[in-house]
Amino acid sequence: MIVETRVVQFDSLTLDSGIVLTPVDVAYETYGELNPRKTNAILVVHAFTGDSHAAGIHEESGKPGWWDNMIGPGKAFDTNQYFVICTNVLGGCRGTTGPSSIDPASGKPYAMNFPMITISDMVRLQKRLVEHLGIQRLLAVAGGSMGGMQVLEWAVRYPDAVAAAFPIATTARHSAQQIAFNEVGRQAIMADPDWNGGDYYGTKPPARGLSVARMVGHITYMSDESMKEKFGRRFRNREASAFTFDDEFEVESYLRYRGSQFVDRFDANSYLYITKAMDIFDLAQGFHSLPQALEQAKARFLVISFTSDWLYPSYQSLEMVSALRSRGGDVAYCELSSNYGHDAFLVEVGEQTELIRGFLKRVYKEAA
Amino acid sequence: MIVETRVVQFDSLTLDSGIVLTPVDVAYETYGELNPRKTNAILVVHAFTGDSHAAGIHEESGKPGWWDNMIGPGKAFDTNQYFVICTNVLGGCRGTTGPSSIDPASGKPYAMNFPMITISDMVRLQKRLVEHLGIQRLLAVAGGSMGGMQVLEWAVRYPDAVAAAFPIATTARHSAQQIAFNEVGRQAIMADPDWNGGDYYGTKPPARGLSVARMVGHITYMSDESMKEKFGRRFRNREASAFTFDDEFEVESYLRYRGSQFVDRFDANSYLYITKAMDIFDLAQGFHSLPQALEQAKARFLVISFTSDWLYPSYQSLEMVSALRSRGGDVAYCELSSNYGHDAFLVEVGEQTELIRGFLKRVYKEAA
Numbered sequence: 236m237i238v239e240t241r242v243v244q245f246d247s248l249t250l251d252s253g254i255v256l257t258p259v260d261v262a263y264e265t266y267g268e269l270n271p272r273k274t275n276a277i278l279v280v281h282a283f284t285g286d287s288h289a290a291g292i293h294e295e296s297g298k299p300g301w302w303d304n305m306i307g308p309g310k311a312f313d314t315n316q317y318f319v320i321c322t323n324v325l326g327g328c329r330g331t332t333g334p335s336s337i338d339p340a341s342g343k344p345y346a347m348n349f350p351m352i353t354i355s356d357m358v359r360l361q362k363r364l365v366e367h368l369g370i371q372r373l374l375a376v377a378g379g380s381m382g383g384m385q386v387l388e389w390a391v392r393y394p395d396a397v398a399a400a401f402p403i404a405t406t407a408r409h410s411a412q413q414i415a416f417n418e419v420g421r422q423a424i425m426a427d428p429d430w431n432g433g434d435y436y437g438t439k440p441p442a443r444g445l446s447v448a449r450m451v452g453h454i455t456y457m458s459d460e461s462m463k464e465k466f467g468r469r470f471r472n473r474e475a476s477a478f479t480f481d482d483e484f485e486v487e488s489y490l491r492y493r494g495s496q497f498v499d500r501f502d503a504n505s506y507l508y509i510t511k512a513m514d515i516f517d518l519a520q521g522f523h524s525l526p527q528a529l530e531q532a533k534a535r536f537l538v539i540s541f542t543s544d545w546l547y548p549s550y551q552s553l554e555m556v557s558a559l560r561s562r563g564g565d566v567a568y569c570e571l572s573s574n575y576g577h578d579a580f581l582v583e584v585g586e587q588t589e590l591i592r593g594f595l596k597r598v599y600k601e602a603a
Numbered sequence: 604m605i606v607e608t609r610v611v612q613f614d615s616l617t618l619d620s621g622i623v624l625t626p627v628d629v630a631y632e633t634y635g636e637l638n639p640r641k642t643n644a645i646l647v648v649h650a651f652t653g654d655s656h657a658a659g660i661h662e663e664s665g666k667p668g669w670w671d672n673m674i675g676p677g678k679a680f681d682t683n684q685y686f687v688i689c690t691n692v693l694g695g696c697r698g699t700t701g702p703s704s705i706d707p708a709s710g711k712p713y714a715m716n717f718p719m720i721t722i723s724d725m726v727r728l729q730k731r732l733v734e735h736l737g738i739q740r741l742l743a744v745a746g747g748s749m750g751g752m753q754v755l756e757w758a759v760r761y762p763d764a765v766a767a768a769f770p771i772a773t774t775a776r777h778s779a780q781q782i783a784f785n786e787v788g789r790q791a792i793m794a795d796p797d798w799n800g801g802d803y804y805g806t807k808p809p810a811r812g813l814s815v816a817r818m819v820g821h822i823t824y825m826s827d828e829s830m831k832e833k834f835g836r837r838f839r840n841r842e843a844s845a846f847t848f849d850d851e852f853e854v855e856s857y858l859r860y861r862g863s864q865f866v867d868r869f870d871a872n873s874y875l876y877i878t879k880a881m882d883i884f885d886l887a888q889g890f891h892s893l894p895q896a897l898e899q900a901k902a903r904f905l906v907i908s909f910t911s912d913w914l915y916p917s918y919q920s921l922e923m924v925s926a927l928r929s930r931g932g933d934v935a936y937c938e939l940s941s942n943y944g945h946d947a948f949l950v951e952v953g954e955q956t957e958l959i960r961g962f963l964k965r966v967y968k969e970a971a
Contacts, residue, residue, distance in 0.1 A: 252845040351848050411830035411854040415822045418855045422818060422862070423791055426811035443794035450790060451819060454783045459916070462779035468885070477620040478883050480719050480876075486779040487786045494790070508848075515846050517836065545913070548827070 236307060236314075238264050238291035238300070242330055245363055254350040257339065261364050262287045262330025263322040266306055267314030269368070274602055276370045277312055277595075278361060279321045280378035280385040282580075283452075283509055284501055286329035289321035290314075304584045311588040317374065317595070324385075325360045326352045326509050328502035335436060335502045345504075347433035352508055354381075354516040358388045362396070374599060376534075377401035377591070379580030380547065381509070387518050387555070390532035399598040400534040401591060404544050404580040406551035407518040407525055407558075413546065416455055417510040420448030424503045433504050445503045446494030453493050458543035458576030462486060526558040536566040537594045539587065541579035567594070604659035604675060604682075606632050606668070610698055613731055622718040625707065629732050630655045630698020631690040634674055635682030637736070642970055644738045645680055645963075646729060647689045648746035648753040651820075651877060652869055654697035657689035658682075672952045679956040685742065685963070692753075693728045694720045694876040702872035703804060715801035720876055722749075722884040726756045730764070742967055744902075745769035745959070747948035748915065749877070755886050755923070758900035767966040768902040769959060772912050772948040774919035775886040775893055775926075781914065784823055785878040788816030792871045801872050813871045814862030821861050826911035826944030830854060894926040904934040905962045907955065909947035935962070 240262050247257040264287045269276060279289050279302060290306035292299055300321075306312040312319050323331035326349070334349040341348075365373060376389045376397050383405020390400040406413070424430055427444030435441060457465075466486035473482045522528040536559055540552035549570050559566040571586050573579035580587070608630050615625040632655045637644060647657050647670060658674035660667055668689075674680040680687050691699035694717070702717040709716075733741060744757045744765050751773025758768040774781070792798055795812030803809060825833075834854035841850045890896040904927055908920035917938050927934040939954050941947035948955070 252847075347848070351846050353846065408836065410827060411834040411836065411852070412822065412825075412827045414836070414852050415818075415830065415854050415858055418852075418858060419815060419818045419822065422859065423794075423815045426791075426815055427794065428796060447787060447791045447794055447815065450783075450787045454780065454787065457780075459778060459780045459913075462783065466779040468776065468779065468782070478719050478721065479620075480715070480879060482883065484779070484782050484786075484882065486783050490783055490786060491790065511848060514852065515850065545827075 236266065236291035237294050238266065238288070239294045240264050240287055240330060243364060243367060248356070248360055248363070250350055250356045251353045252351050256332065256350065259325070259332045259360060260330065260336070261322050261360060263320060263364055264288055264290070266290050266319040267317055269318040269370070273370050274372070274374060275316060275599065276318045276320060276365070276368070276373050277375045277377065278365060278373050278389070279306065279312065279319055280361070280376065280382040281321065281324065282378070282380035282382050283513065284497070285382070286327065287321050287323040290319065301581065305588065311584070311591040312377070312595070313592070316599070320365070320368065322361055322364055324357045324509065326357070326505055326512060328505040333502065334433070334504035334508055344436040346436065347504065349504065349508060352512050354384045354388050354512055355392065357512070358385050358392060361385070362393060365396070372396050372398060374602060375399040375401060375595060377403070379403035380405055380577065381513050384513065384516050390534045390536070391518060391528055394531055394533040397534040398602050399537065399594060400532065401537045401539070402555065403539045404541055404547045404577055406547055407555050408516060409514050410551070414514045416451060416546070417514055419451050421507050421510060423447040423451070424506060430503060435503070440498065441503045442495070442498045445498050445501065445506060446491070448506060449494040449497040450490045453490055455546040456577045458545065458574055460543060460574045461576055461578070464574065525554065526561045529555065529558045529564060530562040532564065535594070535598055536564060537590060538566060538568045539580070539590065540570050541573040541575070541577070541583065542570060543574050544577045544579060546577040604634065605662050606634065606656070606659035607662045608632050608655055608698055611732060611735060616724070616728055616731070618718055618724045619721045620719050624700065624718065627693070627700045627728060628698065628704070629690050629728060631688060631732060632656055632658070634658045634687040635685055637686040637738070641738050642740070642742060643684060643967065644686045644688060644733070644736070644741050645743045645745065646733060646741050646757070647674065647680065647687055648729070648744065648750040649689065649692065650746070650748035650750050651881065652865070653750070654695065655689045655691040658687065669949065673956065679952070679959040680745070680963070681960070684967070688733070688736070690729055690732055692725045692877065694725070694873055694880060696870035696873040701870065702801070702876055703870045712804040714804065714872055717872065717876060720880050722752050722756050722880055723760065725880070726753050726760060729753070730761060733764070740764050740766060742970060743767040743769060743963060745771070747771035748773055748945065749881050752881065752884050758902045758904070759886060759896055762899055762901040765902040766970050767905065767962060768900065769905045769907070770923065771907045772909055772915045772945055774915055775923050776884060777882050778919070782882045784819060784914070785882055787819050789875050789878060791815040791819070792874060798871060803871070808866065809871045810863070810866045813866050813869065813874060814859070816874060817862045817865040818858045821858055823914040824945045826913065826942055828911060828942045829944055829946070832942065893922065894929045897923065897926045897932060898930040900932065903966055904932060905958060906934060906936045907948070907958065908938050909941040909943070909951065910938060911942050912945045912947060914945040
């Protein structure tokens, strides 16, 4: 399945802040065919550093999508039956308008003049794309981590446009610890002199700071157990009998490698804006409580969390599930057993496939 | 209790690496009185960023010691009965020789020419001080976190010199995750251009990098629960109705404050050397197994861990306890209930006091 990324431009988008962004590009990919009644569309929303390339092999990069193990013919999101859409989020750096985009007012990249964005702004833009594609109601919205926050936002803000919602390994709001880890990443970037107040386009990006930020992220995406299995205490380069300062554990070189790799594909200012959007996200904001917020939703929910995910622990999923149930919401909850930590939503395909396939089948039949 | 820090100099110390360090200063404090038979001495060993000021009010700074709630008249380590010693570790920056000390060969600070040090080197130097004070056998060695590693090393390397060992909130070796967090701190420091290959003495220290490193540390010292209780999602400075990029959560400003504070009292190169010493520490090294290593010890052990400590989780304490028991070692183990995470060993005084007081009383009676 060779796929291409397309970009659509909208004249403007009004943000939560009241600021109007003009124009706005949205990068997106689609997989499968939209049926004539347009009832088989599924929106897949990506996590923090993801992009619109969710499935198939990209025609340019030759790389598989980030959820290719879940989207395709015969897979959980079966493209023989469903039409799957994925967009790069607002504020991103992979084709959708973000801090690295040209500000028409100045003719230069926005950098830190980019307006504050929210999860709700991201979803508002996705809604525009979905309407642009002629779709009134999505069969499902699905995503993990920050993707899950967007799923929740979709279900609450556009209750008539979502038949099924799959928030995976996510939360209705960040805890102090989650905010703290994001803040360390932001500080690492801003501590790098090359960040230069965000004004580094065309010169040297803050590669060292961004790399450190990514290293912290990677630790939180794995579990103690999965790091033990993958690296243990193995040294990469130890030869002498006495230790030297250069003796390097495999886990150290792995993290450094992943950190430096990240710099090539991600914009530091996008890192700042998107993590901030995650941190200020609170589904209950504007409502009296989380149950009241979730009461707006009309979708059937399938909530999934993973036992070893300590970044988005199961208690946060349970909080949503309880809130939904307290208002008579239609919700199934599964805590899947996994050693992979937060990364599990990307790699634990087996059980997720069964759950999602069955759930979609039922919702599609009811909607038909 | 007004206390002063003293420094003793030894001509040389041979390190595990074979390198001979000349001369070596050791900063230390003592509390209480050594009895005539010299059988009431307790060595308290500090965690990563601690120093020799463990108790009382320092005559210069006016500050209480880091374990002042545990050491003093009538406290867990009762200075009416016991003579308590605390030293700054080798490689440190609070009076004991470390990377910021003058290298006699060059007349300049060692910086990254400082030799690699190990937990065993730290303990060897402590042994020298203890002998210098005329003490052949310590009633107890006690410490948490990296202090606990030193306790283990003491018990195994100098079995006849330790009657009781209290390794608290610690491990016999770091996991991949623990190494990973330390490596992030090291990379944050080395990414700061002001680090300058370690050669920053007399100029600007790598304050931004060291501050980021400390922020990561602080997150790992607290628990998800204690961060929730202390900060929640409270904003520090939010006024406008719409979010701006400068809206700051309390947890963010707290971490930044703690990070910047740390720079004033800690040396970045010491951060590198000491974290590396922790990471390469493996009590079983040179033995066939952990049980074989711990079989060398003759001390009675009291092992303590805390339920919410995810940095040094209880399973690591249980590993030591099992190893000791498998070889008929004398070991009591308590997992104390606490929300404070790894910090618990510094703040959960109540139960620790009861446990340690009772244990010391018994050991002191037997030794008398």
